[in-house]
Amino acid sequence: MSHLPVFAVDGATLRLANLALDAYAQRHRVISENIANIHADDFQPLSLNFEQQLGALRRAVKDGVPDTVIDRLVGQVHPYAVETQSAAQPSRPSERLDDQMTALVFNTLNYESMLTAVGRMESIYRLAITGS
Amino acid sequence: MSSAYGDLLAISAAGMRVERTRLEVASDNLANTNAVTGRGGEPFRPLRVIVHADAAEASPPADGAMARSIDPMALQGPSAVDVVPVATEPSVQYDPGNPLADGHGMVQVSQINPVEEMMTMMSAVRAYEANVRAMNAAKSIALRALEIGSTSA
Numbered sequence: 343m344s345h346l347p348v349f350a351v352d353g354a355t356l357r358l359a360n361l362a363l364d365a366y367a368q369r370h371r372v373i374s375e376n377i378a379n380i381h382a383d384d385f386q387p388l389s390l391n392f393e394q395q396l397g398a399l400r401r402a403v404k405d406g407v408p409d410t411v412i413d414r415l416v417g418q419v420h421p422y423a424v425e426t427q428s429a430a431q432p433s434r435p436s437e438r439l440d441d442q443m444t445a446l447v448f449n450t451l452n453y454e455s456m457l458t459a460v461g462r463m464e465s466i467y468r469l470a471i472t473g474s
Numbered sequence: 475m476s477s478a479y480g481d482l483l484a485i486s487a488a489g490m491r492v493e494r495t496r497l498e499v500a501s502d503n504l505a506n507t508n509a510v511t512g513r514g515g516e517p518f519r520p521l522r523v524i525v526h527a528d529a530a531e532a533s534p535p536a537d538g539a540m541a542r543s544i545d546p547m548a549l550q551g552p553s554a555v556d557v558v559p560v561a562t563e564p565s566v567q568y569d570p571g572n573p574l575a576d577g578h579g580m581v582q583v584s585q586i587n588p589v590e591e592m593m594t595m596m597s598a599v600r601a602y603e604a605n606v607r608a609m610n611a612a613k614s615i616a617l618r619a620l621e622i623g624s625t626s627a
Contacts, residue, residue: 363619366615367482367615367619368546368547369546370482370608370611370612370615371482371485371546371547371549372546372549373608374482374485374486374489374549374551374605374608374609374612375485375549375551377486377489377601377604377605377608378485378486378488378489378490378492378551378552378605378608379489379525379527379551379552380489380601380604381492381493381496381523381525381597381598381601382492382525382526382527382552383524383525383527384526384527385525385527385552388544388549390546391543421546422543422544422545422546423543423544423545423546423549424542424543424544425542425544439600439601439604442604443604443607446607446608446611447611449611450611450614450615453615453618454618457618457619457621457622460622461621461622461623461624464623
């Protein structure tokens with residue numbers, strides 16, 4: 343039974359969506375930090391290391407491994423922030439600000455689309471229960 | 475988890491505070507253009523705002539790692555601002571009618587660069603705006619998250 347698509351909604355897919363939503367919220371935090379520190383002299387812009395950690399997860403999903411394995415891999419993903427540039431090449435605040443604003447808009451859109459995806463999954467699940 | 479939107483707004487609020495301080499200091503500098511003091515008095519010197527980055531970042535790399543990993547949840551925005559006077563010498567001018575003038579009719583006039591102050595004001599206003607936008611984006615993310623599970627997704 344657990345390989346029926348409807349029940350897959352309940353498991354790893356939703357967990358993956360949850361992981362991405364958390365990561366986007368954390369990326370928003372990182373971008374806000376970059377914008378707030380735009381005039382700090384000793385600040386290097388940060389970026390969130392998240393997509394780089396998804397390689398094993400992507401392969402597992404592609405190979406169709408069981409949900410339990412995917413759950414374990416999801417548990418291993420921990421987004422963290424890193425400094426993006428070397429101190430040898432500091433960029434001017436005006437150059438940083440527009441990049442950060444672009445990233446902000448992009449990240450907000452990502453969050454919104456992921457939420458929409460979760461909503462769609464939920465309606466599939468509801469359809470499976472009610473049949474209408 | 476990352477549901478702590480209160481301190482997410484706090485990052486942008488700290489950034490707005492910094493930009494407001496820069497704006498106030500630039501206004502103060504402009505307002506004191508041509509401030510006159512008597513010889514030997516303490517002249518007005520233009521002030522500069524020094525912004526210090528988040529304390530979480532100022533810490534040195536842990537165990538010699540090349541790139542430090544920082545917990546996004548620990549970010550708090552700029553930690554502190556210092557307002558420091560710039561060591562410029564006031565120009566000494568001849569103004570015998572001034573009640574502050576010394577025996578030779580000389581007074582000290584503060585040296586303010588209005589172009590520099592205007593540039594500071596401009597960049598402060600723009601950066602403030604950027605912080606407001608980040609805060610609005612956080613708000614819309616938080617409000618959208620409340621819609622999870624509602625029927626009209």
